[in-house]
Amino acid sequence: MTEPVPSSPDQPSQIQALPPGTSLRIRRPGGETWEGWLLPRESSSDPEVVHVKLRSGYNVGLRLVPGSEVEVRPGPLWGRTGEPGEAQPGGELPRAGGGPPITLLTTGGTIASRVDYESGGVKPVRDVSGIAGSYPGLLEGGPVAVRSVLDMLSEDIGPREWELLAQEVSQSFHAGARGVVVSHGTDTLAYTAAALQFQLPFLPGPVVLVGAQRSIDRPSSDGVSNLLGATRVAREADLGEVVVVMHAGLGDGPLAIHRATRVRKMHATRRDAFRSLNESPLGGLEGTSGPIRLRPDAKPRSSEPMEIRTGFSPDAALAWVHPGLSLARLERYTQGVRGVVLAATGMGHVPVPLLEWIQRSVREGMFVGVTTQCLEGMVDPYVYVRGRELQRSGATFLGDLSPETAYVKLSWLLHRTSDPELLSRRMAENLAGEISPRREVHEIPESGAP
């Protein structure tokens, strides 16, 4: 613990150089006395402004005009005052319940994050006990082995991490886990989920990806009930698939279980952002109690030996078709790729200048897959002329496969084959629940478990 010697620095830069948490008393000419502790300087803020946590708990920024008096006060740094009632995190974890063990793999993201004064935003918590400390009921159902695999924002997670996670999942099951939970930032959670499913065709238990739309440093975080629900699914459900468990609505009750290859983040901020496209969710549960419901076609826990099929090709691309998209731009974007998924308009259409390019590219060995940017519904080459032209150019129509899952699948398949015909066939057939020949009549669900 540092105990700064009382002194009277008068330059803002001198004060900024003091250790954050230093006790200060500031008085500007003719003004009031401000007492509190120095906060770390935000990297982007005005250098003349000193940020102080007042004794009342409020933070303020004060400009040190010439003639200001600053007194550095003796005493412990803020945050280490050891006041009564100030329970520090860490220490003994509560004893686990008697259920079978599961593993929690953490990757960073909102499910465990806290204020970061230097950037002003929230940043992930690194320590494992910090996570368990935030989720009071986490161990009630049985032991949870927590492994911090990554510490990344989800927008930085890509194919290399997908492979690492697949290996970690595989090891966890080998080590006796009954199920595996992966906490993950929500932005690209659906991509990772699909990637894990393609790599792990036979699963002895559920692999449950989970996140939070409100960070865990908020009392209203959805992360608590999402994670507790995810651990229940991992431990209790007879499920041999990769799934995503998140809020089914705005309330903290019902959770939806989504199939990894069907799920998509459909809202930037809402708790019920995750939805299954082209099918109802695979299942659902009422949070911490009640049965876990699954659709009859959910794959049960597999007794096959686990197999792990890692590997993703960097030569896949995903392109969004839009009015005014020029051939030149698309060519530049797809330079050097071996396959591209087009998020085409409607039932799978592109502007006419693209047709010739597609024909040429396919002839030269490139894969061109067609999905719909409507996200819900399937592509169909036969209804309109443009569809037929597109199909004649050699593009492969991918049914109701979502653009993102199609991209992950393409990257994964490109790693395994360079035979265009085989690639085309595999892309269009169902490998992991990602394509279905039928879509039920019920309207597109707003949200909600089945």
Next chain:
Amino acid sequence: MKVGLEVHQQLSVGKLFCSCSGELAEEVTGEFVRRLYATQGETGATDPAARAQASRNLRYRYQTTPNSCLVEADEEPPHSLNPDALAVALTLAEMLGSEVVDQLWVMRKTVVDGSNTSGFQRTALVAIGGKITVKGRTVGISSICLEEDACRKIGEGDAETTYRLDRLGIPLLEIATEPDIRSGTEAHDVAEAIGNLLRATHRVKRGIGSIREDLNVSADGGSRVEIKGVQELRLISRYVDHEVARQDELLRIRDALRERGARVPDGPSVDLSPLLRETSSRLVGDVLRHGGTVRGICLPGFGGLLGESKVPGERLGREMADHARARGVKGILHSDELPGYGVSAEETARIREALGARPAEDAFVLAASRDVHHADEALHAVAERARAALQEVPEETRDPLPDGRTRFSRPLPGRHRMYPETDVPAIPIPGTLREEVRRQLPEAPQVVQERLESTHHLNPEMARQILRADMVEAFEALIRKGLPVTLVARVLTQDLPQIESEAKRPLPEGNAPLVHWLEPALRAVEAGRFAKEGLSLVLRRQLLHGEDVETALKAVGLAPAPGDDLAQIVEEVLEANAPLIRDRGSSALSPLMGDVMARVRGKVDGRTVAALLKERLDRRLASSGPEEVPGA
């Protein structure tokens, strides 16, 4: 005594962190149910008050309204802070001579009673210091904060509370004074003066609930107790005086307990259910029949001091009951009220024996609950309160009750409940903005009050009323239009408050719309179309039905039919009844009323007739001189 105030005023500038309207709504568009969890603060510590609340595992049902969006639902981050709200805060800082921060930090103040969907209230400290002088005494200002208002509580059950999102996010300006106030009356005066300053900005909401005060009171030798959310100005002095009396009484009880050597044992509570199987107490019997339990603890030396008090309604037993209720039981029974509530003398004696409580000298407390855990926890809370009674008055937050008393709500929260709002970057307050605020500073209320009194010869009370209702501009505009001061003052101070409360509908908001709305009716009175006593009737009709003055006059029967002029009829009746008037003076009103109504029934409203008749009768009586009026 020491008293500090926190005045919370709703601003009428929309919401603080989104584009929703700040008007409350009766229409509910949907609902959702949430829970809240205690989170770790910046340093990893958890606020004890927040932890206690979260451990109760309550559910919160939120009703969405047309004036709530994803921000209030906590489904979208806050947008940038409303600049108009900040301008009002800076205006107040200038008027009070406070020192403004250079960068505003929005903080999250943890509040896990569900009243905020996020589990925290967003709040920012704008300024510290400054002062206000009231009746020659100067009271220091400790801080000015800008915060968001909480949800409106709609209902409360055992495990679930229902809130409506319409109020959530309305900007509140919080002005806190130093504990410089020395009496209940002074607290009232300071609150009123701060309210006047706020209204001078013309950017504040009016009506019940739009301004709320927290009172921080400590008696000499007592402790700081916060009475939260007083809505009526006139009750402030009562709450303050009562709180001081309560603290004095608790200190007197403490001294008595110490003298007797009272103590609070550490042991667990005792199961008394077997002793009360046959009881005729409804409360206890109900609990036991449903598989519940009755437990008790002994408080040696407390005998007689739980139920006795020199301050009506403030007993130590009640304090204990309030703490027990906060742990989920309906209430407690204590020895000073037993035998009673269906518990017999014989049962009381058996309980005493089972708990080892000496007759008279010792007290005991019982808690009954269907949940065994709750009864034990409630008694734990009772023991804690008993222990505190031996030390000092506990620092706590209390809720005001309509009768002037207060009730324990929770311990005072600490500063660990403050956490920076990471979704809103710190907001610079440049010197140029403060310059602009300074240039547009409203007139000080004292100056306006003096002007109303000197220029328009209003009496101080009327001037105060116009000022308090934020209608100075309307008043002066109507005078400038050539309407007489007495008529305008009357309509603003008498008719409008009556109309607003009777019609239960807001008056046109803002001074210009108000002037526009009032002028035709006032002109009609000036032109002799109807008596000023009819004003409230006509204006109420206009407010409720949106009619113009002519239509309203016809609707209420004040439009004169040819040859049927009301004043004419009244004069005729008065003339015809001169002897009656001479004999009975002002009590002739009622028979005269009958005569007039017989001629105008259906055409003119009775109240208008009564008002006009009374005025003309009074005039006649006054002009006839006192000696001619028997009994005068």
